[in-house]
Amino acid sequence: MVLPVTTANNVKVYTISGGLGSRSIPDWLVRKKKKALKKDFEYRTRVELIQEFEFPEASNRIKTTRDGKFVMATGTYKPQMRVFEYAEMSIKFERHTDAETVNFEILSDDWTKSALLQNDRSIELHAQGGIHYRTRIPKFGRDLAYHFPSCDLLVTASSQEVYRLNLDQGRFLNSIQTDATEGINCVEINPAHQLFGFGTCNGTVELWDPRSRSRVGLLSNIQVPASFGDLDAGPLEITALKFRQDGLTMGVGTNTGHTLLYDLRSSVPYIVKDHQYGFPINSIHFHTGAAGTGEDGSGDKVIVADRKIVKIWDRANGKHFTSIEPETDINDVCVVENSGLLFTAQEGIQMGSYYIPQLGPAPRWASFLDNLTEEMEENPNRDVYDEYKFITRKELSALGLEHLMGTNVLKAYMHGFFVDLRLYEKAKLIANPFAYDDYKERAVREKIEKERASRIRAVHKLPSVNKQLAKKLLEEKDKKDKKKKKKEEVNVMEDDRFKDLFMDPDFEVEESSREYQLLHPTKAARRMQDSSDEEEEEEQVETVAEPMEEDGSMDSDDSDRGGDSDDDIISQIRKERGLEVRDRKISQKTIRTASNNKKPNKRKPEMRMGSGNGRMVSKNDSRKSFAARVQSADKHHKNTGHRVSRTAMGGMEMTFTPTRKSRRGGRP
Numbered sequence: 001m002v003l004p005v006t007t008a009n010n011v012k013v014y015t016i017s018g019g020l021g022s023r024s025i026p027d028w029l030v031r032k033k034k035k036a037l038k039k040d041f042e043y044r045t046r047v048e049l050i051q052e053f054e055f056p057e058a059s060n061r062i063k064t065t066r067d068g069k070f071v072m073a074t075g076t077y078k079p080q081m082r083v084f085e086y087a088e089m090s091i092k093f094e095r096h097t098d099a100e101t102v103n104f105e106i107l108s109d110d111w112t113k114s115a116l117l118q119n120d121r122s123i124e125l126h127a128q129g130g131i132h133y134r135t136r137i138p139k140f141g142r143d144l145a146y147h148f149p150s151c152d153l154l155v156t157a158s159s160q161e162v163y164r165l166n167l168d169q170g171r172f173l174n175s176i177q178t179d180a181t182e183g184i185n186c187v188e189i190n191p192a193h194q195l196f197g198f199g200t201c202n203g204t205v206e207l208w209d210p211r212s213r214s215r216v217g218l219l220s221n222i223q224v225p226a227s228f229g230d231l232d233a234g235p236l237e238i239t240a241l242k243f244r245q246d247g248l249t250m251g252v253g254t255n256t257g258h259t260l261l262y263d264l265r266s267s268v269p270y271i272v273k274d275h276q277y278g279f280p281i282n283s284i285h286f287h288t289g290a291a292g293t294g295e296d297g298s299g300d301k302v303i304v305a306d307r308k309i310v311k312i313w314d315r316a317n318g319k320h321f322t323s324i325e326p327e328t329d330i331n332d333v334c335v336v337e338n339s340g341l342l343f344t345a346q347e348g349i350q351m352g353s354y355y356i357p358q359l360g361p362a363p364r365w366a367s368f369l370d371n372l373t374e375e376m377e378e379n380p381n382r383d384v385y386d387e388y389k390f391i392t393r394k395e396l397s398a399l400g401l402e403h404l405m406g407t408n409v410l411k412a413y414m415h416g417f418f419v420d421l422r423l424y425e426k427a428k429l430i431a432n433p434f435a436y437d438d439y440k441e442r443a444v445r446e447k448i449e450k451e452r453a454s455r456i457r458a459v460h461k462l463p464s465v466n467k468q469l470a471k472k473l474l475e476e477k478d479k480k481d482k483k484k485k486k487k488e489e490v491n492v493m494e495d496d497r498f499k500d501l502f503m504d505p506d507f508e509v510e511e512s513s514r515e516y517q518l519l520h521p522t523k524a525a526r527r528m529q530d531s532s533d534e535e536e537e538e539e540q541v542e543t544v545a546e547p548m549e550e551d552g553s554m555d556s557d558d559s560d561r562g563g564d565s566d567d568d569i570i571s572q573i574r575k576e577r578g579l580e581v582r583d584r585k586i587s588q589k590t591i592r593t594a595s596n597n598k599k600p601n602k603r604k605p606e607m608r609m610g611s612g613n614g615r616m617v618s619k620n621d622s623r624k625s626f627a628a629r630v631q632s633a634d635k636h637h638k639n640t641g642h643r644v645s646r647t648a649m650g651g652m653e654m655t656f657t658p659t660r661k662s663r664r665g666g667r668p
Helices: 368-378 393-399 421-431 435-453 467-483 496-502 514-519 521-551 553-561 566-598 626-640
Strands: 005-008 011-017 058-064 070-076 080-085 090-096 101-106 114-118 122-126 131-136 141-147 152-157 161-166 171-177 184-189 196-200 205-209 214-219 238-243 249-254 258-263 271-274 283-287 301-305 310-314 320-324 330-335 341-346 352-355 388-392 411-413 416-420 642-646 652-656
Touching: 005 320, 011 320, 011 368, 058 101, 070 101, 070 341, 101 141, 114 141, 141 184, 152 184, 184 238, 196 238, 238 283, 249 283, 249 301, 258 301, 283 330, 301 330, 388 393, 388 421, 393 416, 393 421, 416 421, 467 496, 514 521
Parallel strands: 058 330
Antiparallel strands: 005 011, 011 352, 058 070, 058 341, 070 080, 080 090, 101 114, 114 122, 122 131, 141 152, 152 161, 161 171, 184 196, 196 205, 205 214, 238 249, 249 258, 258 271, 283 301, 301 310, 310 320, 330 341, 341 352, 388 416, 411 416, 642 652
């Protein structure tokens, strides 16, 4: 099963519905037939606390009934009211209205009687069978509350009057005249002594006694301390109001995102909390913990919400407990009594359901949540669709599935497609039937290399892949170590993120590629110069080898034959051409050496290694022709009995004949 969980302030909050990823399956996977849904793993492992706990567009308000058996919510579009039953964990009924609901009040212990305040200046009274009566008010309504002892329905609007609709007499009574010239945003009735509280746009809270219908208190100096930031953006307004069951504590929410807790016996707040988002507070709730007051999270809490976040903190000292931040804006929050379950009305299709075990136990009708959350902690969350595989267009062509583009089998997503995992495995098996054998061989090879890695080896042993790059990194590391930097740097070759760069042959740097030469032009030019020098040396050896034979055995053979033939003429032409090339090379070399001799050189004559004879010669000998140097080298070899030459791969080899020391004491 999949149940997203967040741990804000080390408090686990389980998102049952309404969050990102809480929806059982994505929209493009929703199938119309129930039989097909039974085969879907995401659908079979979904968690639905209440079925169809959603609205077509968004939800506005949500409240629970006093008997604790139903939850009632309003939303749009079309404007409607829905009632959900806890016992059945599903929707009981839905009822459409003519206008969107601003707020509603449940008049009975269950859902059968309710009053809805509409945004077209109308009030609808609903009974069990449907709408019972509809009336209008002079101004656009903002909030309403029901006073049970007198059966008065109090409605606040964009005026300084509070309208009183008596449901027993069926008529409007005299309105309550306040000092709020800009209008009244919220109304709340104290559950202990039935004191009326009105939050105004002028930034004041007026308290009225229903028995004398007169004002008994006024909070006109509500100010947020300057330590909470600059509050000169606009006038202060009261947007939320709530009384606690004890009758003495009152919570006030402002349009600047601040919450103030008052004791009715004092005009100064004893706690001020800032949401730090700057959005108006839309709901305040007092939650009583089941284990009593305590600093371990089991005491009384205050649940405050704006449109961005729900924050829960301790009522006594204001210590932060945890927070809930849905993906969509929050319109209203409802707390299930004596439990850790919260409902939110959001600007999304689904309504939010959040369970916090540390806030309280699960309600009786959803007692399985306690065991369910324990199981969720044992099993890791799934982050990908296990029954689908994402492939790119290149992989699709390699598998031979290009003909499926445009069909329902492939679902286009970003730069590739989602394909069923079973189809992908079959296509991959057909395209490469030996894939498993290759994988097995590669796994065995990696295991063997891993065992070898545990043995003692050289410290700076270069890897088998990208040796040049590894050598360069080691040199840079040695230079940094010499500087003795205090900050310890991670070795790239030992980092798990770049380990495959020096182990996997697929990451081999191709220095002969066009891209590498463009990125490293100096290395490419040096490599081309080295190759040209090698070709020039080979050409010199080939062109001079034939004239060497002319002075030796070739002339003696021709003189013995005493005649010329076609082969002799061809060989003579080749010799002449070789001599011409040799003379041209010698002339170019003499010109180059002459230009070098013109430059001032203060260094003493030095000895250097010859190009082909393997002996030490002076600079004067280097001015001789190549043939003369070869002849002198041959004489030297005949005298000394050894020869040093270069190989094709850049190495050097020496051949010699061991002899005894001469009587004169010279070298062999």
